[in-house]
Amino acid sequence: MSEPPQPPPVGPPEAPIAIAAGDGRGEPATPTGAEPGRARSLWSDAWHDLRRNPVFVISALLICFLVLISIWPSLIATESPLRCQLSRSLEGASAGHWFGFDTQGCDVYTRTVYGARASIAVGVCATLGVALVGTVIGGLAGFFGGFWDALLSRVTDMFFGIPLILGAIVFLSMIKLSGIWPVVLVIAALSWPQIARIARGAVITAKQNDYVQAARALGASHARILLRHILPNAIAPVIVMATIMLGTFIALEATLSYLGVGLRPPTVSWGVDISAASTGMQFRNAPHILLYPAAALSLTVLAFIMLGDAVRDALDPKLR
Amino acid sequence: MADLGKSAGDREPILEVRNLVKHFPLTQGILFKKQIGAVKAVDDISFSLYRGETLGIVGESGCGKSTVAKLLMNLETPTSGEIFYKGEDISKLSGRALKAVRRNIQMVFQDPYTSLNPRMTVGDIIGEPFEIHPDVAPKGDRRRKVQELLEVVGLNPEYINRYAHQFSGGQRQRIGIARGLALNPEIIVCDEPVSALDVSVQAQVINLMDKLQKEFELSYLFIAHDLSIVRHISDRVGVMYLGKMAEIGSDTEIYDHPTHPYTQALLSAVPQADPEGRESRERIILTGDVPSPANPPSGCRFRTRCWKAQDRCAEEVPLLAVPERFRDSGGGAAHDSACHFAEEKDVVGAS
Numbered sequence: 277m278s279e280p281p282q283p284p285p286v287g288p289p290e291a292p293i294a295i296a297a298g299d300g301r302g303e304p305a306t307p308t309g310a311e312p313g314r315a316r317s318l319w320s321d322a323w324h325d326l327r328r329n330p331v332f333v334i335s336a337l338l339i340c341f342l343v344l345i346s347i348w349p350s351l352i353a354t355e356s357p358l359r360c361q362l363s364r365s366l367e368g369a370s371a372g373h374w375f376g377f378d379t380q381g382c383d384v385y386t387r388t389v390y391g392a393r394a395s396i397a398v399g400v401c402a403t404l405g406v407a408l409v410g411t412v413i414g415g416l417a418g419f420f421g422g423f424w425d426a427l428l429s430r431v432t433d434m435f436f437g438i439p440l441i442l443g444a445i446v447f448l449s450m451i452k453l454s455g456i457w458p459v460v461l462v463i464a465a466l467s468w469p470q471i472a473r474i475a476r477g478a479v480i481t482a483k484q485n486d487y488v489q490a491a492r493a494l495g496a497s498h499a500r501i502l503l504r505h506i507l508p509n510a511i512a513p514v515i516v517m518a519t520i521m522l523g524t525f526i527a528l529e530a531t532l533s534y535l536g537v538g539l540r541p542p543t544v545s546w547g548v549d550i551s552a553a554s555t556g557m558q559f560r561n562a563p564h565i566l567l568y569p570a571a572a573l574s575l576t577v578l579a580f581i582m583l584g585d586a587v588r589d590a591l592d593p594k595l596r
Numbered sequence: 597m598a599d600l601g602k603s604a605g606d607r608e609p610i611l612e613v614r615n616l617v618k619h620f621p622l623t624q625g626i627l628f629k630k631q632i633g634a635v636k637a638v639d640d641i642s643f644s645l646y647r648g649e650t651l652g653i654v655g656e657s658g659c660g661k662s663t664v665a666k667l668l669m670n671l672e673t674p675t676s677g678e679i680f681y682k683g684e685d686i687s688k689l690s691g692r693a694l695k696a697v698r699r700n701i702q703m704v705f706q707d708p709y710t711s712l713n714p715r716m717t718v719g720d721i722i723g724e725p726f727e728i729h730p731d732v733a734p735k736g737d738r739r740r741k742v743q744e745l746l747e748v749v750g751l752n753p754e755y756i757n758r759y760a761h762q763f764s765g766g767q768r769q770r771i772g773i774a775r776g777l778a779l780n781p782e783i784i785v786c787d788e789p790v791s792a793l794d795v796s797v798q799a800q801v802i803n804l805m806d807k808l809q810k811e812f813e814l815s816y817l818f819i820a821h822d823l824s825i826v827r828h829i830s831d832r833v834g835v836m837y838l839g840k841m842a843e844i845g846s847d848t849e850i851y852d853h854p855t856h857p858y859t860q861a862l863l864s865a866v867p868q869a870d871p872e873g874r875e876s877r878e879r880i881i882l883t884g885d886v887p888s889p890a891n892p893p894s895g896c897r898f899r900t901r902c903w904k905a906q907d908r909c910a911e912e913v914p915l916l917a918v919p920e921r922f923r924d925s926g927g928g929a930a931h932d933s934a935c936h937f938a939e940e941k942d943v944v945g946a947s
Contacts, residue, residue, distance in 0.1 A: 493670075
């Protein structure tokens with residue numbers, strides 16, 4: 277560009293529809309309700325909405341708390357979850373032990389607090405894995421279309437066909453490894469097709485926009501188009517779905533642990549505790565050992581699902 | 597081709613399109629796709645674009661105008677035919693060579709609401725061409741260049757950090773034009789650049805484009821369906837019907853001496869402000885719909901709606917050439933027209 281002429285700094289205000297070329301300042305600038313000069317993207321608009329949404333605030337605070345205690349459980353629980361005294365088996369609530377004791381004589385409060393770590397870790401890791409695999413596979417299928425779309429979509433369908441619980445039981449009872457990683461891997465391997473389908477649809481929608489054509493016309497590479505133009509515009513539904521799935525993964529981990537194929541003692545997890553509490557006649561004699569881990573689990577799942585709902589509402593322009 | 601360049605003198609064309617064809621296949625079946633036909637969106641089109649001129653392409657919806665734009669931008673691959681940019685066929689280029697050519701041919705899109713990425717600031721949108729072609733502007737210089745471009749298109753350079761949704765339609769289209777100008781191209785393909793804008797804003801954008809053309813010696817391929825805007829900005833005009841070029845010539849030749857019946861019908865449909873002239877002029881009202889481009893009529897594409905159609909029109913495809921009877925007349929009617937029975941008819945002036 278060689279020496280462009282400098283138009284006058286301010287357009288003539290008395291001629292708002294001046295036909296003179298270069299007089300764009302006559303047109304009204306339309307900052308959408310924000311103070312002029314401050315940029316507001318879809319995300320900042322969504323954040324603006326979310327801060328005023330009580331459902332979001334409550335669920336976000338709850339999740340922050342859960343994450344905090346899963347990292348530093350000793351913040352609110354001073355004892356060790358594995359220091360149990362059989363003599364206090366099934367004892368009720370008492371001072372210093374508000375939730376009472378379980379069959380093994382372990383403090384239920386301490387175990388419930390420590391159980392958050394396994395549940396949150398499984399939920400977060402499985403969700404990250406699912407989001408990554410699903411977005412990459414669905415995104416590539418949607419972006420390249422044709423043969424790759426057909427191939428990747430059929431692979432997705434094949435994984436979709438495996439029943440989640442049954443598949444997880446079969447795989448986990450075969451691999452007989454302890455710890456959270458087998459559970460994370462099995463959940464991720466069986467759940468990514470949902471994200472892949474959503475990502476594929478979102479990418480196909482974003483791909484058809486003119487700004488993608490404009491980028492192609494400028495000579496942008498596939499990677500640039502995917503990462504700068506398509507991904508930022510297609511990621512919102514994936515994030516919403518992933519948040520909701522995180523809650524269901526925590527429930528799934530508890531289910532698998534209850535069935536005896538997920539986490540196993542001595543790992544402390546809500547599922548393990550629920551499983552231990554529901555054997556025999558203990559529920560009738562000591563309902564507290566089932567109630568507290570189950571309540572913590574339900575609350576956590578609920579928090580993530582509510583958060584996902586709130587984020588979806590905030591990101592959906594049709595609901596504004 | 598010599599007669600095409602008549603109005604543009606004996607200059608070399610900067611862009612030459614020869615026998616361009618684009619058929620979109622129609623397929624059936626899920627697993628084994630079988631081609632059962634093709635939508636003939638663009639069917640054997642030839643034209644030239646000269647340096648510094650504006651070639652307007654008009655025609656009704658679905659006649660293949662936008663497909664021509666996409667083919668020129670290499671956003672679609674032509675079924676056959678060639679597109680020469682300075683003598684080099686660009687329709688078969690790929691990779692680095694294509695990227696180099698893209699610098700010189702840019703596009704302004706129809707809808708300013710979908711042509712700007714909502715997740716990017718104006719600075720990022722206009723600066724992206726420099727990121728893709730880093731040799732155009734050194735890194736430290738880019739922000740200043742973007743602000744210069746904003747000023748060139750008449751926007752406040754302080755808007756650089758705003759998002760597209762904070763602008764009005766006309767301002768957005770200016771941003772789109774600035775993005776197109778960033779690489780200092782020689783040709784800008786404008787696909788209905790003002791049809792999504794208010795009439796008052798249309799005039800501003802058109803005048804801006806006029807100004808930029810003079811300033812940067814741009815050649816425009818201006819696609820539109822608004823005949824009066826095309827007349828205002830174009831040096832030459834091509835009329836398309838159902839994937840074919842019906843008539844092409846200078847703006848006075850097309851508007852004052854149309855010889856193709858389709859052009860005459862189009863022009864007679866232009867609303868006229870003057871009630872006196874309105875009463876005295878003849879309105880040509882076409883009957884029927886545009887035939888499907890998947891199954892176009894034989895011979896002349898326009899014959900199904902033409903009041904002059906005869907048996908010959910169904911058998912013989914009329915060639916785009918100067919009609920024989922006007923060849924030596926030297927008047928305005930002596931321009932390319934694809935009609936067996938081309939004749940002059942004054943539909944606009946009504947004088």
